[in-house]
Amino acid sequence: MSARNLPPVWSKIAKHAVFPETTHDERARYNFLANLNKHLAHVSQGNKIAFDKRVEPKFEKEHGRKMKDTSELKKAMEKDPHYQVWSSLRRSTMEMRQQAGRSIVLRQADNLKEKAEKLNEGKASLVLDADCEVPNYLLACDNHIMPGSYHTELIDGDVTPAANYDTGLFVTTAGLLGTYSDGGGKAITSWVKKTYPDFKPKRILDIGCGMGHNVLPIAKAFPDAEVIGIDTAAPMLRYAHARAMDLGYTNVKFMQMDAAKTIFEDESFDWVQSTMFFHETGGKSIYKIMDEVYRVLKPGGLTLHIEQPQYTDDMSLFEKFIRDWDALNNNEPYWSKMHDIEPVDLMHASGFKKEDFMQIGAKAENDLDDGSNKAEEPEDHGRSPIWNVFGAIKN
Amino acid sequence: MSEPLDYIKLASNKPKGKRPYFHDDPAVERVLNITMAVAGELAVMRERMDSIERLLETRGVLTREEIENFVPQDKTQEEQRQLRHAEYIGRILRIVQQEMEELQNPDKTLEEIANDINQM
Ligand SMILES: C[S@@+](CC[C@H](N)C(=O)[O-])C[C@H]1O[C@@H](n2cnc3c(N)ncnc32)[C@H](O)[C@@H]1O
Numbered sequence: 001m002s003a004r005n006l007p008p009v010w011s012k013i014a015k016h017a018v019f020p021e022t023t024h025d026e027r028a029r030y031n032f033l034a035n036l037n038k039h040l041a042h043v044s045q046g047n048k049i050a051f052d053k054r055v056e057p058k059f060e061k062e063h064g065r066k067m068k069d070t071s072e073l074k075k076a077m078e079k080d081p082h083y084q085v086w087s088s089l090r091r092s093t094m095e096m097r098q099q100a101g102r103s104i105v106l107r108q109a110d111n112l113k114e115k116a117e118k119l120n121e122g123k124a125s126l127v128l129d130a131d132c133e134v135p136n137y138l139l140a141c142d143n144h145i146m147p148g149s150y151h152t153e154l155i156d157g158d159v160t161p162a163a164n165y166d167t168g169l170f171v172t173t174a175g176l177l178g179t180y181s182d183g184g185g186k187a188i189t190s191w192v193k194k195t196y197p198d199f200k201p202k203r204i205l206d207i208g209c210g211m212g213h214n215v216l217p218i219a220k221a222f223p224d225a226e227v228i229g230i231d232t233a234a235p236m237l238r239y240a241h242a243r244a245m246d247l248g249y250t251n252v253k254f255m256q257m258d259a260a261k262t263i264f265e266d267e268s269f270d271w272v273q274s275t276m277f278f279h280e281t282g283g284k285s286i287y288k289i290m291d292e293v294y295r296v297l298k299p300g301g302l303t304l305h306i307e308q309p310q311y312t313d314d315m316s317l318f319e320k321f322i323r324d325w326d327a328l329n330n331n332e333p334y335w336s337k338m339h340d341i342e343p344v345d346l347m348h349a350s351g352f353k354k355e356d357f358m359q360i361g362a363k364a365e366n367d368l369d370d371g372s373n374k375a376e377e378p379e380d381h382g383r384s385p386i387w388n389v390f391g392a393i394k395n
Numbered sequence: 396m397s398e399p400l401d402y403i404k405l406a407s408n409k410p411k412g413k414r415p416y417f418h419d420d421p422a423v424e425r426v427l428n429i430t431m432a433v434a435g436e437l438a439v440m441r442e443r444m445d446s447i448e449r450l451l452e453t454r455g456v457l458t459r460e461e462i463e464n465f466v467p468q469d470k471t472q473e474e475q476r477q478l479r480h481a482e483y484i485g486r487i488l489r490i491v492q493q494e495m496e497e498l499q500n501p502d503k504t505l506e507e508i509a510n511d512i513n514q515m
Contacts, residue, residue, distance in 0.1 A: 032435045096431065140503075336509070
């Protein structure tokens with residue numbers, strides 16, 4: 001047993017026919033970055049210490065009172081040298097992770113495109129729509145500092161944004177989501193199977209499916225269901241579809257569509273799912289999308305949304321502040337704004353009944369967990385594979 | 396085949412959204428970023444050396460002296476080595492490139508964007 005929990009080596013990641021080729025050094029670079037991510041979770045502990053020992057006392061001495069909100073706290077923390085160096089290292093690590101991923105996939109962009117085309121050609125289960133517009137909130141900045149975001153095509157038929165995402169998620173999460181990065185999808189599938197053993201969905205919709213990694217466990221668990229993943233980004237869908245084909249899925253379909261205005265008929269799905277999706281939308285769109293979820297869901301149908309942990313009233317100002325780090329510093333601008341909306345109110349506004357609202361906690365199911373990581377883990381706010389799931393049954 | 400992408404430059408592109416700086420002097424940020432990238436490359440090299448040493452050990456095919464005296468044997472080898480340097484520099488000087496990109500196309504702050512998005 002090691003004194004520290006070590007991330008799995010990157011070469012443990014699951015490969016498939018559209019997965020990029022990597023060199024020895026590219027894999028080594030990712031190993032370094034996963035370790036650096038883990039290390040920074042330890043460095044992060046110094047923030048609370050700096051806050052308790054010098055930032056808060058100094059503020060209280062100067063102002064003769066306690067801090068009243070996170071914006072006062074932010075101003076004070078930003079002057080602290082430990083917070084500065086941790087933030088700067090964390091930002092730098094995220095940038096290096098993007099650089100490393102992009103240098104892997106961009107050098108083989110043509111190859112990846114051809115591999116995807118081979119698997120996608122002539123298949124009715126991939127439906128792209130050149131008229132589908134990228135939502136304006138996705139154009140405002142590149143989410144999680146991924147240059148070009150999900151939708152940018154550097155060549156015709158590009159799949160590199162998804163290929164980059166596929167190789168790098170394992171690094172950012174230090175392998176905690178499992179070999180296929182599908183620990184979230186697996187967790188929700190198990191929960192649904194256990195909670196509703198008689199639930200036999202015929203049609204399932206995943207909104208903002210990205211490269212489809214979290215919808216596949218659902219498709220696998222319900223092989224008789226027709227499973228549709230939608231996204232506005234063509235590169236993600238091309239890759240998602242090719243990946244699913246290669247992995248042998250026959251009941252999934254990927255369609256380019258805005259979740260705020262889908263082409264589906266009223267009451268046509270038994271289950272509408274989203275995973276890590278809503279915090280990357282916008283303040284008005286989120287309501288429109290939930291309206292759409294309500295509209296396409298059958299009476300008695302289930303909807304579930306995997307999201308970041310909720311902020312609670314008993315959470316300290318410091319914890320709220322540190323949890324919000326990614327919002328402004330890792331380009332997740334809606335992440336913090338979304339906390340102003342109570343999920344129950346969001347769902348109620350679209351027609352779901354308050355008494356039908358549910359909220360549960362979920363933890364990634366990780367096939368790489370062999371029990372050897374037993375060292376105590378520092379809490380890595382916003383990065384741990386522990387989520388809040390909210391949803392309802394439509395009645 | 397389309398024109399090959401300049402992946403060295405593209406890989407180090409800045410993302411849209413103004414970059415936050417944490418140190419009082421941006422020069423510190425810049426130097427730290429370069430240093431961390433170099434640190435990373437050193438770790439990469441160490442891993443490679445580890446692979447080589449282990450393989451050599453198992454096979455017993457090479458001596459340290461042969462490695463010490465090695466120079467590229469042909470044009471292809473020469474170019475491969477130089478290309479690796481070019482990639483390396485593009486990688487470790489990422490922040491300088493991004494600051495130039497920002498100078499050319501100034502961005503909104505994330506706070507402004509978050510407020511914009513809240514209206515979208
Ligand atoms: C953070 S990713 C989540 C991907 C995936 N669900 C997962 O489990 O990781 C968000 C995805 O939502 C897509 N997206 C954002 N807004 C959308 C919208 N209005 N309609 C459809 N897709 C959208 C983005 O293109 C991106 O692929």
